[in-house]
Amino acid sequence: MNAVREISPDARRARQAEIAARLARVLPQASVLLEHEALKPYECDGLSAYRETPLVAVIPSDEEQVAAVLRVARETRTPVVARGSGTGLSGGALPLADGILLSLAKFNRVVEVDRAARQARVQPGVTNLRISQQVAPLGLYYAPDPSSQIACSIGGNVAENSGGVHCLKYGLTVHNIARVRVITIEGDLVDLGSEGLDAPGYDLLALAHGSEGLLAVILEVTVKLLPSPEAAQVIMASFADVESAGEAVASVIGAGIVPAGLEMMDKLATRAVEDFVHAGYDLEAEAILLAESDGTHEEVAHEIAKMGEVMCASGATDIRISQSEAERLRFWSGRKAAFPAVGRISPDYYCIDGSIPRGALAHVLRRTAELSTHYGLRCANVFHAGDGNMHPLILYDANVPGELERTEAFAADILELCIAVGGTITGEHGVGIEKINQMCSQFAPAELAQFHAVKAAFDPEGLLNPGKKVPTLHRCAEYGAMRVKGGALPHPDLPRF
Numbered sequence: 001m002n003a004v005r006e007i008s009p010d011a012r013r014a015r016q017a018e019i020a021a022r023l024a025r026v027l028p029q030a031s032v033l034l035e036h037e038a039l040k041p042y043e044c045d046g047l048s049a050y051r052e053t054p055l056v057a058v059i060p061s062d063e064e065q066v067a068a069v070l071r072v073a074r075e076t077r078t079p080v081v082a083r084g085s086g087t088g089l090s091g092g093a094l095p096l097a098d099g100i101l102l103s104l105a106k107f108n109r110v111v112e113v114d115r116a117a118r119q120a121r122v123q124p125g126v127t128n129l130r131i132s133q134q135v136a137p138l139g140l141y142y143a144p145d146p147s148s149q150i151a152c153s154i155g156g157n158v159a160e161n162s163g164g165v166h167c168l169k170y171g172l173t174v175h176n177i178a179r180v181r182v183i184t185i186e187g188d189l190v191d192l193g194s195e196g197l198d199a200p201g202y203d204l205l206a207l208a209h210g211s212e213g214l215l216a217v218i219l220e221v222t223v224k225l226l227p228s229p230e231a232a233q234v235i236m237a238s239f240a241d242v243e244s245a246g247e248a249v250a251s252v253i254g255a256g257i258v259p260a261g262l263e264m265m266d267k268l269a270t271r272a273v274e275d276f277v278h279a280g281y282d283l284e285a286e287a288i289l290l291a292e293s294d295g296t297h298e299e300v301a302h303e304i305a306k307m308g309e310v311m312c313a314s315g316a317t318d319i320r321i322s323q324s325e326a327e328r329l330r331f332w333s334g335r336k337a338a339f340p341a342v343g344r345i346s347p348d349y350y351c352i353d354g355s356i357p358r359g360a361l362a363h364v365l366r367r368t369a370e371l372s373t374h375y376g377l378r379c380a381n382v383f384h385a386g387d388g389n390m391h392p393l394i395l396y397d398a399n400v401p402g403e404l405e406r407t408e409a410f411a412a413d414i415l416e417l418c419i420a421v422g423g424t425i426t427g428e429h430g431v432g433i434e435k436i437n438q439m440c441s442q443f444a445p446a447e448l449a450q451f452h453a454v455k456a457a458f459d460p461e462g463l464l465n466p467g468k469k470v471p472t473l474h475r476c477a478e479y480g481a482m483r484v485k486g487g488a489l490p491h492p493d494l495p496r497f
């Protein structure tokens with residue numbers, strides 16, 4: 001467990017001056033940020049409930065500068081937190097008070113597009129959406145599409161193994177990356193993966209996915225591209241209760257259909273969205289499903305008809321099918337804007353991310369509603385239903401004493417529920433600091449010990465993003481004791497001055 005290291009403001013200033021002086025020797029002055037105002041934008045990621053000011057932030061512009069920053073970190077034994085766009089929802093890019101915040105924002109070039117190989121080499125700071133935009137004139141696109149794709153970086157996508165609406169059919173980030181170039185804390189440049197379908201040796205490319213900045217810093221990513229489908233259409237199906245919508249999801253997949261996307265939103269979410277983006281959702285429905293089909297015109301027509309039949313048989317009260325590309329995009333615009341829309345109806349919201357077997361959707365949704373009543377906190381559901389990837393959004397007000405703590409306890413119960421039904425505590429947002437306690441429930445001590453061994457093999461001194469993702473066994477013992485008493489541990493338990 002990371003000791004909480006309290007030191008005086010004077011000692012902090014002295015340490016900051018020492019690190020900054022060393023960094024200023026290897027980076028341009030403007031790329032080293034020290035002032036409180038300059039550091040403020042980095043104090044949290046998308047999980048804004050937790051904030052910390054880094055000791056110093058750096059914005060290097062090439063590989064040599066990153067290597068130099070890591071050298072300074074090594075020599076001064078200073079922790080380093082890599083940061084892409086800071087949209088992560090589990091506190092992965094949360095700075096450490098005694099650490100260097102390493103922004104990859106200047107690594108923003110698409111280096112090469114290889115049309116024949118259907119691949120693109122991009123720097124880690126390039127946004128997800130820009131990749132597809134850049135290759136669109138070639139009739140290609142990059143399939144994984146997190147709802148944050150306008151802002152999130154491909155480096156962050158790899159580090160979180162991000163998902164998105166289209167990952168049901170096309171796979172997560174890990175399935176769409178051919179090669180990743182990383183730099184280790186020792187300063188070694190290593191290429192993971194290859195252009196071939198398989199490679200001998202351990203699959204270190206897969207290991208890099210979801211590594212959350214703990215193993216190495218990603219410097220370049222080779223993404224796989226797909227031909228843009230000839231046609232795509234979306235069904236919007238209404239349901240009188242969330243349970244039957246959950247059962248319809250299992251029935252669609254059970255019927256042998258693999259939609260390009262299969263998403264669910266409950267009434268609280270659709271109402272928030274309608275007021276925000278006017279996507280044309282059914283406001284009387286307790287839940288809606290959005291199911292997309294893509295492929296040739298014939299494939300789409302056939303699949304849409306089949307999905308419509310299955311949904312009607314599962315109790316859909318209304319079915320609408322997009323009749324134009326504009327309408328298809330409008331249906332999706334609501335789903336993509338759901339988080340900010342929910343943000344408009346509550347001072348704060350907390351997005352949970354757990355995965356469950358699809359067959360358990362109805363049960364977990366019912367239990368979540370019961371927990372919502374128990375904790376006295378509203379909860380909206382917007383999620384990748386086809387993947388069984390839940391995103392309950394708990395609405396709370398951080399200014400009301402005790403509400404954040406109640407929210408954390410509610411979130412912890414949902415994650416424990418995911419484990420209990422055979423699922424996992426993350427579908428795509430990673431563990432970060434947010435779910436570190438539930439890692440203790442998900443994994444046995446021997447399994448956590450293996451994770452620590454992997455971390456130590458890459459980063460023996462534990463300088464890359466320490467305190468995130470993998471809990472210490474000591475922490476797990478404390479968490480176990482707290483759960484027995486019916487509480488949740490306070491967050492975050494990170495090194496701090």
Ligand SMILES: Cc1cc2nc3c(=O)[nH]c(=O)nc-3n(C[C@H](O)[C@H](O)[C@H](O)COP(=O)(O)OP(=O)(O)OC[C@H]3O[C@@H](n4cnc5c(N)ncnc54)[C@H](O)[C@@H]3O)c2cc1C
Pocket residue numbers: 045046081082083084085086087088089091092093104124145146147148151152153154155156157158159160161162163164165212213214216217218219339340428429465
């Ligand atoms: C409105 C909203 C919607 C979202 N929707 C989705 C969704 O549909 N699907 C989904 O999967 N996620 C979603 N997210 C979460 C988030 O966008 C993803 O996790 C995304 O991949 C984070 O990318 P980022 O560039 O912002 O990374 P950051 O938040 O900056 O960092 C995330 C983690 O990656 C590490 N990291 C970043 N860059 C590097 C690098 N170059 N080398 C090593 N480590 C690095 C960081 O240390 C940190 O641990 C959403 C977030 C928001 C705010």
